[in-house]
Amino acid sequence: xxxxxxxxxxxxxxxxxxxxxxxxxxxxxxxxxxxxxxxxxxxxxxxxxxxxxxxxxxxxxxxxxxxxxxxxxxxxxxxxxxxxxxxxxxxxxxxxxxxxxxxxxxxxxxxxxxxxxxxxxxxxxxxxxxxxxxxxxxxxxxxxxxxxxxxxxxxxxxxxxxxxxxxxxxxxxxxxxxxxxxxxxxxxxxxxxxxxxxxxxxxxxxxxxxxxxxxxxxxxxxxxxxxxxxxxxxxxxxxxxxxxxxxxxxxxxxxxxxxxxxxxxxxxxxxxxxxxxxxxxxxxxxxxxxxxxxxxxxxxxxxxxxxxxxxxxxxxxxxxxxxxxxxxxxxxxxxxxxxxx
Amino acid sequence: xxxxxxxxxxxxxxxxxxxxxxxxxxxxxxxxxxxxxxxxxxxxxxxxxxxxxxxxxxxxxxxxxxxxxxxxxxxxxxxxxxxxxxxxxxxxxxxxxxxxxxxxxxxxxxxxxxxxxxxxxxxxxxxxxxxxxxxxxxxxxxxxxxxxxxxxxxxxxxxxxxxxxxxxxxxxxxxxxxxxxxxxxxxxxxxxxxxxxxxxxxxxxxxxxxxxxxxxxxxxxxxxxxxxxxxxxxxxxxxxxxxxxxxxxxxxxxxxxxxxxxxxxxxxxxxxxxxxxxxxxxxxxxxxxxxxxxxxxxxxxxxxxxxxxxxxxxxxxxxxxxxxxxxxxxxxxxxxxxxxxxxxxxxxxxxxxxxx
Numbered sequence: 001x002x003x004x005x006x007x008x009x010x011x012x013x014x015x016x017x018x019x020x021x022x023x024x025x026x027x028x029x030x031x032x033x034x035x036x037x038x039x040x041x042x043x044x045x046x047x048x049x050x051x052x053x054x055x056x057x058x059x060x061x062x063x064x065x066x067x068x069x070x071x072x073x074x075x076x077x078x079x080x081x082x083x084x085x086x087x088x089x090x091x092x093x094x095x096x097x098x099x100x101x102x103x104x105x106x107x108x109x110x111x112x113x114x115x116x117x118x119x120x121x122x123x124x125x126x127x128x129x130x131x132x133x134x135x136x137x138x139x140x141x142x143x144x145x146x147x148x149x150x151x152x153x154x155x156x157x158x159x160x161x162x163x164x165x166x167x168x169x170x171x172x173x174x175x176x177x178x179x180x181x182x183x184x185x186x187x188x189x190x191x192x193x194x195x196x197x198x199x200x201x202x203x204x205x206x207x208x209x210x211x212x213x214x215x216x217x218x219x220x221x222x223x224x225x226x227x228x229x230x231x232x233x234x235x236x237x238x239x240x241x242x243x244x245x246x247x248x249x250x251x252x253x254x255x256x257x258x259x260x261x262x263x264x265x266x267x268x269x270x271x272x273x274x275x276x277x278x279x280x281x282x283x284x285x286x287x288x289x290x291x292x293x294x295x296x297x298x299x300x301x302x303x304x305x306x307x308x309x310x311x312x313x314x315x316x317x318x319x320x321x322x323x324x325x326x327x328x329x330x331x332x333x334x335x336x337x338x339x340x341x
Numbered sequence: 342x343x344x345x346x347x348x349x350x351x352x353x354x355x356x357x358x359x360x361x362x363x364x365x366x367x368x369x370x371x372x373x374x375x376x377x378x379x380x381x382x383x384x385x386x387x388x389x390x391x392x393x394x395x396x397x398x399x400x401x402x403x404x405x406x407x408x409x410x411x412x413x414x415x416x417x418x419x420x421x422x423x424x425x426x427x428x429x430x431x432x433x434x435x436x437x438x439x440x441x442x443x444x445x446x447x448x449x450x451x452x453x454x455x456x457x458x459x460x461x462x463x464x465x466x467x468x469x470x471x472x473x474x475x476x477x478x479x480x481x482x483x484x485x486x487x488x489x490x491x492x493x494x495x496x497x498x499x500x501x502x503x504x505x506x507x508x509x510x511x512x513x514x515x516x517x518x519x520x521x522x523x524x525x526x527x528x529x530x531x532x533x534x535x536x537x538x539x540x541x542x543x544x545x546x547x548x549x550x551x552x553x554x555x556x557x558x559x560x561x562x563x564x565x566x567x568x569x570x571x572x573x574x575x576x577x578x579x580x581x582x583x584x585x586x587x588x589x590x591x592x593x594x595x596x597x598x599x600x601x602x603x604x605x606x607x608x609x610x611x612x613x614x615x616x617x618x619x620x621x622x623x624x625x626x627x628x629x630x631x632x633x634x635x636x637x638x639x640x641x642x643x644x645x646x647x648x649x650x651x652x653x654x655x656x657x658x659x660x661x662x663x664x665x666x667x668x669x670x671x672x673x674x675x676x677x678x679x680x681x682x683x684x685x686x687x688x689x690x691x692x693x694x695x696x697x
Contacts, residue, residue: 040644047650075643076650079605081524081595082640085385088522089644092381103500104600115522126500176491178499207491 149191375641384523414608415478451585456578
């Protein structure tokens with residue numbers, strides 16, 4: 001019976017994808033039986049091309065498809081009233097795992113999880129507890145904030161680098177005083193002060209994630225106060241801060257995704273939030289019956305957070321020192337704060 | 342019924358999908374099943390039509406009076422804000438008082454926003470309502486942002502959203518056992534009632550006659566002794582009341598809280614709905630269901646047929662285009678009729694001969 005199912009599934013995959021190559025052997029058979037495992041992804045209204053978590057979740061979904069051979073499907077929501085119908089459509093059609101991207105879908109996921117107790121749900125960047133079939137993916141971004149903080153603190157002492165002015169001032173821009181932002185910031189400040197206790201970190205709030213003009217203005221003001229490294233944790237507002245850093249020939253640090261493409265000689269590294277990794281891991285866990293309901297933290301150890309490869313201007317000695325902190329964070333010897341005091 | 346308009350749109354959309362290497366038959370099957378394929382789908386389609394019906398009726402009333410209310414989107418959001426505010430501030434109120442109060446607040450807010458302010462500006466200083474309603478719309482949307490982004494209506498916590506309305510302020514679902522897990526709420530009955538009321542007022546009362554008279558020819562109406570400024574304010578007011586009601590019904594029946602995603606688009610789609618229905622209240626029902634069906638169906642088209650979201654938007658856009666321009670068919674069919682050099686079509690086209 002199982003064998004027959006396997007063949008049927010293999011046939012189905014060929015029919016559906018046309019291009020899929022069935023490699024003979026045991027792994028191919030395992031893969032094709034995985035095709036019965038269906039994963040649906042519902043984006044929020046940001047859509048797939050948001051350069052942020054919707055996009056990264058899709059990258060993770062595609063990676064899981066390639067790795068495990070699971071069947072995947074995506075739907076982009078037009079309006080917030082689409083969240084519930086889209087989630088329930090996947091549940092009704094017998095999808096095994098349904099992924100909701102972003103805290104905007106919090107109430108829709110809570111509602112649909114109750115209606116379809118047999119379906120597993122994953123929500124990204126939101127904390128839902130108390131449902132046996134919902135896992136929440138959260139990110140220990142204070143860890144990657146800490147590492148780029150260490151890098152900034154060390155860089156500020158490299159006075160031979162033309163961009164570094166020797167004033168030992170770093171500019172930190174926050175989009176909004178909310179935990180997903182402040183965890184980066186708190187880790188960053190702790191990291192800077194760990195290696196460079198005398199460094200001055202100037203903090204600035206924009207209260208907007210969508211205003212590059214404001215980000216540029218604030219960054220210019222920080223630079224005029226002596227900052228030679230700018231770390232904006234402010235979504236689209238941060239793009240303006242990076243532009244300001246480029247204009248004034250100082251360094252900047254990207255956030256969430258590798259933002260080096262915005263200014264290749266300015267963005268010295270990026271603090272990464274691995275939504276794609278979390279998505280891929282969650283799909284693998286659900287497939288192998290290791291689904292973990294409740295809060296799931298993604299950290300350095302499982303590559304849920306990290307930093308992008310630094311540009312050549314960052315000396316090897318600095319990078320080596322930064323890397324030396326990774327095992328300390330992994331083992332819990334260093335526990336950066338996740339909120340600003 | 343512009344049946345062949347729909348058909349042309351479907352065929353052209355199918356050709357485009359075939360070129361883009363999608364299976365048009367699977368895609369259309371998904372489109373249809375997503376809109377009408379199950380009681381849940383029907384429920385969601387009807388639920389999606391509710392805000393379009395209400396806002397569309399409002400726009401139609403303004404059009405009938407010769408006014409272009411382009412700011413229904415903003416009136417929708419002030420209505421939504423008012424309804425939610427009332428909805429979560431009085432948790433102990435009985436249902437029979439709470440829901441009418443919340444909807445009343447939504448209508449009042451929409452009416453003031455869309456009607457009284459732009460209406461008075463138009464009637465007394467001649468400010469054009471296209472500009473004023475649109476600007477008021479931007480103001481409303483930005484106020485709504487302010488309210489939930491660390492503003493007075495933000496719920497505790499860090500997510501930019503309002504508290505959820507109390508259970509006593511929600512519109513209950515219609516036959517939840519039949520329309521399983523759909524968005525369909527009693528708001529549907531409100532929308533149907535609004536169609537009936539607007540139809541009666543527009544076509545069977547003196548008030549409606551006067552509104553339409555102002556719309557046909559404002560100068561003639563003034564000459565006939567009608568108080569044109571009054572009817573201007575009134576028409577825009579009713580228009581705003583209905584758009585505000587759309588926001589209220591949506592928030593109490595479907596969304597239950599303001600979230601930081603202010604792009605419902607209902608206010609803009611409703612303009613197309615009203616135009617498509619030629620400002621006929623009953624036509625607005627069918628036009629709204631049509632738009633809601635395309636929207637609901639296009640989501641299932643992504644899920645079941647794997648058609649990308651951009652492509653589904655192209656397909657629905659093409660279908661809407663052909664439906665909206667269905668007058669072309671009348672024009673063509675007249676033009677194709679042979680040997681009638683004196684026909685109006687021939688005169689319009691400037692040619693006496695029909696093409697082969």
